[in-house]
Amino acid sequence: MYRKFTAHNIFNGYQVLLPKSVLITTLEGAVVDIIDKADAGDEIEFFEGLITPGFINAHCHTELSYLKGVITPNTGLVQFVQQVMKNRGLLNEVKMQAMLLAEKEMYNSGTVAVGDICNTADSIQLKQKSSLYWHNFIEVSGFTDANAIVRLEGAKNIYQEFTSQLPQPVSLSPHAPYSVSKILFSQLNNETAHQLITIHNQECSAENDLYQQKEGEFLSLYKNWGIDISGFQPTGKTSFQSWLPFFDNNQSILCVHNTFTSQADIDFYKKQAEFKAKLFFCLCVNANKYIEQKLPPIEMLRKNNCDIIIGTDSYASNWQLNILEEIKTIQQDSAGTIPLAEILQWATSNGARALQLDNRLGSFEKNKKPGIVFINHLDELQLTSKSAAKRIL
Template sequence: MAYNKFRGDYLFTGTTLLDNKHVLVTNEEGVIKDIAPLAEAGDNIQTFEGILSPGFVNCHCHLELSHMKGLIPEHTGLVPFILSILQQRHATEEQIIIAMKLADEAMLQAGIVAVGDISNNALSFGPKQKSSLHYHNFIEVSGFSPAIAQPRFEIALEVYHTFKAHFPHHTSLVPHAPYSVSTDLFGLIDALDNNPLSSIHNQETPDENEFFFTGDGAFNLLYETIGVTIKSFYKPSGKTSLQTVLPLITKPKKLLLVHDTFTSQSDIDVLKATPASIQQTIFCLCVNANLYIENKLPPIDLFLQNDCEIVLGTDSLASNHLLSILSEIKTITQNFPHIPLQTILQWATDNGAKALGMEDTLGSFKFGKKPGIVNITNLNKAGNITKDSKSVRVL
């Protein structure tokens, strides 16, 4: 069988940034065969400007909101954002499906190979089934009133089984957020067997912690506006939202905490009290969406100081201008210039593949994997990513 050889100014392996003296060797199907020293790699080497990297993993997206691109105003805060989403329900199924297919294709072209995608219904099933991307489907359920726990769970379970039939190892049933899922509904989700990977929107706004500490703040407006009387069943816990709901998520082996914009050291201390051998928590950063909605960035240095596992996500086109992992990397490098590029690229590739349980094939240039190749171009002289950098799929 013939081999293909690829050489860039830099070769990022999934964990290590190598120089141009290394050549990536694949077979014709893109399966990794070797990383060879240039001196031993022979001829017929394809040469690229910039970095060659394994394909990106987008750990948090909502493909089904792709038709909402540009519809929701920026910097309003989370509660007005949620209310805007609830009010923008004019699109037809056909329009929603067309927008999903375009977003899926755009992710593919920009070098994304896998997506952890939130689904509130089965509309994305068709586009995902036909897609060249690998999907992990997080079937999401919400309902803050305990009275609707059972019916909401049953509706979600039906969607879950639709996806599970085609994606048997890559479908989960997950809670939306601490402020939108009742204790009863958490209980029903947690009782589900064979649901090892979970996800939850976490501490995206300061209002979320306030709602759990004191019962005050913007979430009261949310429930007033949508006509849910919470007084009869809701009592603030006096703890952060994360610390309130963690004891309700016991079975999943892995839990993706998405956003984490207002996560504190005390939250991390509580997470550390649960050994990683029992449950691994992973911080999924969606920085462009955080800037879009709250105009605030998560405390990434705090996560680094605590050796937290980090992955990246784009969130949806309702809260982001692009579904591009490179665009997320740019925002992180601009705002946290002291974090080495190698570290951020690992979040975008190897860590993401592991988080979604796809590390057997994706995330790094290890022998036998088929992770795709993305070329990051337009670096500065020091080899760093700039606002002009681009990512293009090679394989």
């Protein structure tokens, strides 16, 4: 038994197909073929809009879902981080209920896989029963060399909890350049050879200030937290150019946010072939607006043929966990100059490739089971304010 789907447009993960194409799947959603409507026979389900493979949310903090509506918007990253730390102490029952609601929103709005940041084991119970696919990034931080090994061992304990209770992939990953010491970066390089990892990259200008001149807002954050950074020496380079050389063991790295990434940074990456690191640049545009009121240099990333993917970040820094709302913001910011098909590719096949799931998700190719999502209220392949995404299968 099969199901047959058609719409005004079908996006297959790479391009919008010719009109009158029909997607054929098994009842469970495995792709059988895409054929012309004239050859498809009867019982074709028609959707007035666009059909796309399921979305890949490449960056989320599901365990922070209990912070929805708690963190004040537009404060800048340093104040945001301090608010998150201040509001961590809630009951596990409250956290679990918030995570369940977050997963439900992602599922219903078309997400099929999530790159999820984990600082605790709080989300294991959710993921044991989840219909979504998860790659769990166990975040490691520690800005002074003195506590680097202790912090790494703590993260390894959480890593073991995940690997012992879940069949999903798990990776150790550095939190951000402003929270990881040189020794910790070196240790993580050794621990993550040939693995997929992630890092928050250049989310605010203060991150570059820290590495270039040992100045900026992070100095007050360290003081407030009682962190002695007298041993930290600025590199005179941007944070990106300072942390990237640590990873030379064939890692694939999801660089998240990139709000203050420059052409010089991209040129630096292109010249560093010996690092053998494959980078994907993850956009979380609504979170950037929520925290810093600034968007990343999307056009610059496009011109450099960077591999772009999309995430939502968390309820702590976003109004929703809906990938289509991220796509809307990108289209609006570009005044419609970026084709919808290109942005959808970032959210589907690019994201699947980044999370190393392209053998099963991201595109309507034979035997894949990528999920099927319907987007309505389009205007000539442009999203409108009324456009919404809904999972079909």
